[in-house]
Amino acid sequence: MTAAPRLGYRVLMIPSPILCLPLVLPAADSIDDLYARFGAGYSTSSPADFTLTGANESVLIRQILQTFEPSLEFDGWNFQFALGEKLTDNIAFEWEVQSLQLDLDSFKPTTTDNGGGLFPFDPNDGSVPGFFRLDGASGEFKALALTANLHFDYQFGESGFGVYGGVGAGFSRNTLNLTVSETFFETEGSPAGDSIDATVPLATDDTWDFCWHWRAGVEYELNRKSTLYVGWRAADYGSADLQGSGPALTADT
Secondary structure, three states: OOOOOOOOOOOOOOOOOOOOOOOOOOOOOOHHHEEEEEEEEEEEOOOOOOEOOOOOOOOHHHHHEOOOOOEEEEEEEEEEEEEEEEOOOOEEEEEEEEEEEEEEEEEEOOOOOOOOOEOOOOOOOOOOOOEEEEEEEEEEEEEEEEEEEEEEEEEOOOOOEEEEEEEEEEEEEEEEEEEEEEEEEOOOOOOHHHEEEEEEEEEEEEEEEEEEEEEEEEEEEEEOOEEEEEEEEEEEEEEOOEOOEOOEEEEEO
16 A cells, blocks of 8 residues: 655744744734734924933033033934734724834034034033034934834725824833034134044933824725825834933924
């Protein structure tokens, strides 16, 4: 007796490090209640929130910079991926991962009357070794957030058009840094030949914090399985500790 032919496959298990997250959705009544959502957008920060201020004059970054409220403005991209389940016809629950990648767009310190930009010396010493001119700045703000969301949408009859809104809260890993370029003159008014160019890492922060966001916009149902949406998202990722200052980490997308 010959054995019957059999088809099969073998899976080669390759060990690799992975991050496991307990993403638990409510029990779905059917597979039609589950969905995935992808999103991308252009993000900007608010200079009013990214202001390097502190509780008093002893904040180190305010002593290094000749200003009371230097502000930072970032812009870049925001990417989102969510897994959700419709709880009712109009309300859904989601787990969402969001990645924010912003670069420094402008750095606006308010300098003193002599036009100086930076004095990178020990402020406790009280002496000014020379005249510094701020030539430029670079920096980045990154956030990787995991949030639990409630999503709402409403369709206008059979037109396919509708509106949506949502709110979410969770935790975010935030990275923020700032580097400045400057020119130092031994004495004010010295010729360019007596100058020294330098790049100074001014401040950096890498921390976890509570985050939350809200969003709203319009949507269009392409078919029973797909919906396109366009809207606005406002997010607060917490705050950073930059040498005693605590700018609020917010972005609009």
